Amino acid sequence: MRRSVSPLALITFGFGIFLLVLAPMLAWYVEPRAKRTPIDTDVTTVFTGPGSYFDTEAVEVRQDQRLTITRHVLGDVGDSDRDTAVWDVSTTIDTPRSLPLKDPRKSLQWTTERWVTDRRTNAPVHCCGEAPRPFQGEAYLKFPFDVEKRSYRWWDSTLKGSVPLRFAGTTEIQGYRGYRFTGSVPPTEIGSRQVPGRLVGAAQGQVHAEEWYSNGRIELVADRRTGRIIHASVSPRLALRAPGGKGGDKVVLLHGKGLEFTPATQRSQVALARDDNDRLELVGRTAPIAAAVTGGVLTAAGVWLLVRGRVRGARH
Incomplete structure (x- = not known):
């Protein structure tokens, strides 16, 4: 009997769900804990x-x-x-x-x-x-x-x-x-x-x-x-x-x-502030958005692969 579900479909779907779960965790759990002196x-x-x-x-x-x-x-x-x-x-x-x-x-x-x-x-x-x-x-x-x-x-x-x-x-x-x-x-x-x-x-x-x-x-x-x-x-x-x-x-x-x-101290403090902001931006916004978008695409692709596999299996 021909297999109707491919490993690729399961992996794609599973990883997509993982990223969708990870996105709010980064924004609501990890990012607040990154805001520490x-x-x-x-x-x-x-x-x-x-x-x-x-x-x-x-x-x-x-x-x-x-x-x-x-x-x-x-x-x-x-x-x-x-x-x-x-x-x-x-x-x-x-x-x-x-x-x-x-x-x-x-x-x-x-x-x-x-x-x-x-x-x-x-x-x-x-x-x-x-x-x-x-x-x-x-x-x-x-x-x-x-x-x-x-x-x-x-x-x-x-x-x-x-x-x-x-x-x-x-x-x-x-x-x-x-x-x-x-x-x-x-x-x-x-x-x-x-x-x-x-x-x-x-x-x-x-x-x-x-x-x-x-x-x-x-x-x-x-x-x-x-x-x-x-x-x-x-x-x-x-x-x-x-x-x-x-x-x-x-x-x-x-x-x-x-x-x-002094101007040198200003530059140093600004550089540190930029670096701190970049890290918080990455954890609190950039990474969650990327995870949500990528997770959505992968989940949709996984569903499509699963459905297609089942249709092919039904035909055979």
């Missing part, structure tokens, strides 16, 4: 711009200097897991004198932090030796995935608090479009330090001067899909006041006037 990140961003700083050796404020902020973010793969990203962050502020030394210990300012976030939502996770503890907000070194046109709470490490950033439209960085957010920090007392009284106009030999911080303009541009920051600009100001805050600022320790990502 990376744990193996190793990124350096550099801000530069004009400003002034207090030279402790010369005991005077040096004006019209070029300041450099360098931030290195290194993911701790060992302490991170499927749900939690642990990032160690080192930030230095350098002057023209300290920058060539390439030694954070000799920088104008050096801080280290350990940030722990939920890999899916970007919300803070209070564990794993986080520092500062606890930090809060929605945006830190990145925004959440699928950035919306609304205000976000951005964590300011110097303020040790969150700052509202308002959506301010879209803009292009190195030819790549992102969402722009802006905000500021009004003069705020953040602590105190012991200094010679004469620095702040006090009669005592040593006093605990008040530290006041402000940031005239914060501007961040984020990639819409991944939340990666492709451009940033800040204008931090740190000053000392006499105990009680009388007389306003007496000594300006640091004043950056529009410190922003």
